[in-house]
Amino acid sequence: MLAPGTIGRAPVDRCVAGVSMKGVVFNLLEEVVIRHQDEDVWDELLERAGVAGAYTSLGSYSDEDMHKLLAAAAGLLGRPPREVLRWFGQQAMSVLAERYPSFFARCPSSRPFVLSVNSIIHPEVRKLYTGAHCPNFQFQDTDDGALMMDYRSPRKLCALAQGFVEGAAAHYGERVTFEHLECMHDGDARCLFRITWP
Numbered sequence: 001m002l003a004p005g006t007i008g009r010a011p012v013d014r015c016v017a018g019v020s021m022k023g024v025v026f027n028l029l030e031e032v033v034i035r036h037q038d039e040d041v042w043d044e045l046l047e048r049a050g051v052a053g054a055y056t057s058l059g060s061y062s063d064e065d066m067h068k069l070l071a072a073a074a075g076l077l078g079r080p081p082r083e084v085l086r087w088f089g090q091q092a093m094s095v096l097a098e099r100y101p102s103f104f105a106r107c108p109s110s111r112p113f114v115l116s117v118n119s120i121i122h123p124e125v126r127k128l129y130t131g132a133h134c135p136n137f138q139f140q141d142t143d144d145g146a147l148m149m150d151y152r153s154p155r156k157l158c159a160l161a162q163g164f165v166e167g168a169a170a171h172y173g174e175r176v177t178f179e180h181l182e183c184m185h186d187g188d189a190r191c192l193f194r195i196t197w198p
């Protein structure tokens with residue numbers, strides 16, 4: 001679990017993609033904010049966002065709460081919400097590597113790690129957190145060695161996916177370039193990423 005069980009507001013438990021998100025993701029955001037800022041900043045974010053906090057890892061909470069927290073953080077940092085989400089994904093990887101070392105230990109570098117998200121990581125997450133709506137990605141190798149990654153989700157959290165990939169590369173001490181060729185936020189049916197390890 002990413003955070004000690006907290007007793008607070010009752011979870012939403014409407015486990016529909018695009019409506020509820022597992023508390024573990026909120027716990028992760030809290031951990032990242034506290035590591036990089038402090039507890040006062042987390043409390044201020046909760047207040048600015050107008051959310052109650054006290055998320056339990058196994059509970060499910062409104063996606064709206066996450067958007068409100070990201071908007072509050074964006075206001076506080078003076079950065080667009082998408083950049084805050086990407087930063088969150090980047091920084092979250094080191095927390096995840098501490099909490100779930102086996103996902104990382106089985107992969108020698110970030111490319112196989114990213115490729116294990118459909119086959120190992122998210123299936124395991126779905127078992128641990130009932131009602132988790134983790135996306136499935138489609139991967140394809142290109143002739144010039146890049147990895148094409150196709151992302152579709154009603155949540156449109158492509159910036160989080162980008163941050164996770166970049167954070168994974170940083171965890172393995174590697175550089176990665178991430179191109180966003182198609183984006184659901186621009187009206188495309190999917191997000192398409194071209195990832196290269198130079």
Ligand code: HEM
Pocket residue numbers: 017020021022023024025096100103113114117121122125129131132133134135152153154155156157158160161162164165168
């Ligand atoms: C490069 C690796 C990874 C990528 C690209 C990735 C991507 C994503 C994205 C984009 C989402 C948002 C949900 C959506 O789009 O509908 C998500 C959800 C999630 N992921 Fe991953 N992920 C990765 C690794 C991990 C790892 C290592 C863990 C934890 C061990 C994890 C746990 C979760 C959880 C708990 C959710 C929330 C599901 C929910 O609340 O319904 N992911 N992931």
